Amino acid sequence: MTSNLLSIGKSGLLAAQVGLSTTGHNITNANVDGYNRQVVLQQTAQFNNAGYGFVGNGTEVSQVKRQYDGFMAAQVNGAQATTSSLDAYYTQITQIDNMLADPTAGLSPAMADFFKGVQDFSSNPSSVSSRQALLSSANSLTARFQGLSARLTEIGDGVNSQITSNVKVINSYAKQIAELNTAITNLTVNESNQPNDLLDQRDQLITELNKYVKATVQPGAGNTISVSIGSGQPLVVGDKNFELATTPSPTDPNRLDVGYVTGSSVTKLSESSLSGGALGGLLEFRSGSLDRIQNSLGKVAIALASTFNEQHKLGQDLNGDMGGDFFKLPDPVIGADYRNNATSTTALSAKVSDPTKLTASDYAVKYDGTNYVVTRQSDGAKTTINPYPQTVPQTIDGVDFSITGTAAEGDNFMVRPTAHGASDLAVAITDRNKLAAGAPIATGAPVSNTGSGKLGAGSVDKAYLTPGNALTGTVTLTYDKATTSLSGFPAGQAVTVKGLNGATTTYPAGTANIPYTEGDSFSFGGINVNLTGAPAQGDKFTIAPNSGGVGDNRNAALLAGLQTKNILDGGKATFQGSYAETVSYVGNKTREVQVSGLASLALLQQTSTQQQAVSGVNLDEEAANLLRYQQAYQACGKVMQIASTLFDVVIGLGR
Structure with missing residues (x-):
């Protein structure tokens, strides 16, 4: 009996010692990230059958268990992935x-200064200083466009660098998790005997991994775990880890994509499959905001330059020549996929033909084996090139697509109409005398006219630039009161008449007499004039080349009017309005991401608090445990002391 009592005391003493060690371990690791509180589970030792009954043999430690809740851990990891993604997005868009x-430093002041220069030029078209000031403000405007675009490019380069860094960290964590899988498997005896500290380290690595990319965890054989990312790509399976890699975009070598390493090749992963974490946030920012902002800036630059050029070419400079391009316009950027079939001879070209219809999107052009399909990247809208082979270019969103050569299935191209619109914009004119302020035509009437008819100053449109339409001599229109018509229009040109009510009538070339109603406008060969009043019989009106029109500002006034004209977005927005929409988008998106980030952070803190309530170390509780195990230790020692005393009594009886 004494021996049994001694054994019982000893078992309690050892259990209390384990409890004290575990409690001390909890206390010293209370501030270690990822540490889960451990508790000692005891059970009754195997009893003895003494004949008169069953006598207990004390206690034994059955397990040192960590307080881990997989469901709560998954919630924390999910919230962590979302928070890290929004943080990365917010850092960039800010x-x-x-x-x-x-x-x-924005674009609005530069555009305002430029059009102020145009207005000053319109007010005094013959002034050398106003002409030079216009050129200076134009160069300032292009420099501002280039500066903003360069800064956006720098941000894009920074995103590339961070993507590379994040991929390296993800690979490092995957390798460490695989190594821990091996160590945990080797040390696991059974479900109740596991290396708790190693399990904590592995779980903490999973949490850290979710800061960079959203990871899905599944339990595996031998107490291992499998980790997958994206749309199910395995990152860790048992003791094996797989790697991600950065690879240049197939259609843009300056853009890094994330790929999955399989053997010696890298398979590109879609950006949408890599959601969550800092990596997902960076990819979402680049495709969702950075590309759009850069394209929107380029759209404004191209639209402004294109419309300004078109109007400028309808004017006349100080040398009496028609105006040329005021701005140098960049062509759309076209990237051919380096994986295109070698047998393909396809050549793709694109040209902006209608800046009013431009979008801020890129376009994927891919051959499906039968047709070329153009996909707008912003919303996935598809347009089939029809017919193919082409006879004429096909216009999509203001861009002419021309495809020649022999295609091969899978041929892929990326067209970015406005990507370099801001960065490559430049002023084409350096000679101030070539600024076209005047109109190329001049109207007049002899003083001998007796009626009240007055011919407006007139203007020209782009049809005037068609070979053969420009005036080389004077056109004299004569009014016939009997037929209320005008004669003298060029015999080779059709005449379109527009009344005050908006109705138009086109008369074929060679029509001798064109009916006139007061207020009618006449258009022929790109020339547009308006006649008002009541002409008398035989009254004449002349339209002639504008020779010596140094002080003429008609074209300069039209150039200045472009500032307030709705041109972009299908004729719904001015240049300033379109840029303001981009600024508004950035501000709203920044606020949206900020608010979402704060909400996600609050959720992360809430789930972390809930997890810590279950798994975290409470120092007050551990202090109480110390006292409890200390008292148990002392009590078990007292049991052993009593057993020793009884043993001495028994020995004494035999003397």
């Missing part, structure tokens, strides 16, 4: 928001 919101 840079753009600060840049565009700067009242001195």
Whole structure:
């Protein structure tokens, strides 16, 4: 009996010692990230059958168990992935928001200064100083476009760098998790005997991994776990880890994509499959905001330059020549997929033909084996090139697509109509005398006219630039009161008449007499004139080349009017309005991401608090446990002391 009592005391002493060690371990690791509180589970030792009954043999430690809740851990990891993604997005877009919101560094002041220069030029078209000032403000405007675009490019390069860094960290974590899988498997005896500290380290690595990419965890054989990312690509399976890699975009070598390493090749992963974490946030920012902002800036630049060029070419400079291009316009950027079939001879070209219809999107052009299909990247809208082979270019969103050569299935191209619109914009004119302020035509009437008819100053449109339409001599229109018509229009040109009510009538070339009603406008060969009043019989009106029109500002006034004209977005927005929409988008998106980030952070803190309530170390509780195990230790020692005393009594009886 004494021996049994001694054994019982000893078992309790050892159990209390394990409890004290575990409690001390909890206390010393209370501030270690990822540590889960451990508790000692005891059970009754195997009893003895003494004949008169069953006598207990004390206690034994059955398990040192960590307080881990897989469901709560998964919630924390999910919230962590979302928070890290929004943080990465917010960090990047804040840079753009600060840049565009700067009242001195933004584009709006530069555009305002440019059009002020155009208005000053219109007010005094013969002034050397106003002409030089216009050229200076134009160069300032292009420099501002280039500066903003360069800054956006720098941000894009920074995103590339961070993507590379994040991929390296993800690969490092995957390798460490695989190594821990091996170590945990080797040390696991059974479900109740596991290396708790190693399990904590592995779980913490999973949490850290979710800061960079959203990871899905599944339990595996031998106490291992399998980790997958994206749309199910395995990152860790048992003791094996797989790697991600950065690879240049197939259609843009300056853009890094994330790929999955399989053998010696890298398979590109879609950006949508890599959601969550800092990597997902960076990819979402680049495709969702950075590309759009850069394209929107380029759209404004191309639209402004294109419409300004078109109007400028309808004017006449100080040398008496028709105006030329005021701005140098960049062509759309076309990237051919380097994986295109070698047998393909396809050549793709694109040209902006209608800036009013431009979007801020890129376009994927892919051959499906039968047709070329153009996919707008912003919303996935598809347009089939029809017919193919082409006879004429096909216009999509203001861009002419021309495809020649022999295609091969899978041929892929990326067309970015406005990507370099801001960065490559430049002023084409350096000679101030070539600024076209005047109109190329001049109207007049002899003083001998007796009626009240007055011919307006007139204007020209782009049809005037068609070979053969430009005036080489004077056109004299004569009024016939009997037929209320005008004669003298060029015999080789049709004449379109527009009344005050908006109705138009086109008379074929060679029509001798064109009916006239007061207020009618006449258009022929790109020339547009308006006649008002009541001409008398035989009254004449002349339209002639504008020779010596140094002080003429008609074209300059039309150039200045472009500032307030709705041109972009299908004729619904001015240049300033379109840019303001981009600034508004950036501001709203920045605020949206900020608010979402704060909400996600609150959720992360809430789930972390709930997890810590179950798995975290409470120092007050551990202090109480110390006292409890200390008392148990002392009590078991007292049991052993009593057993020793009884043993001494028994020995004494035999003396």
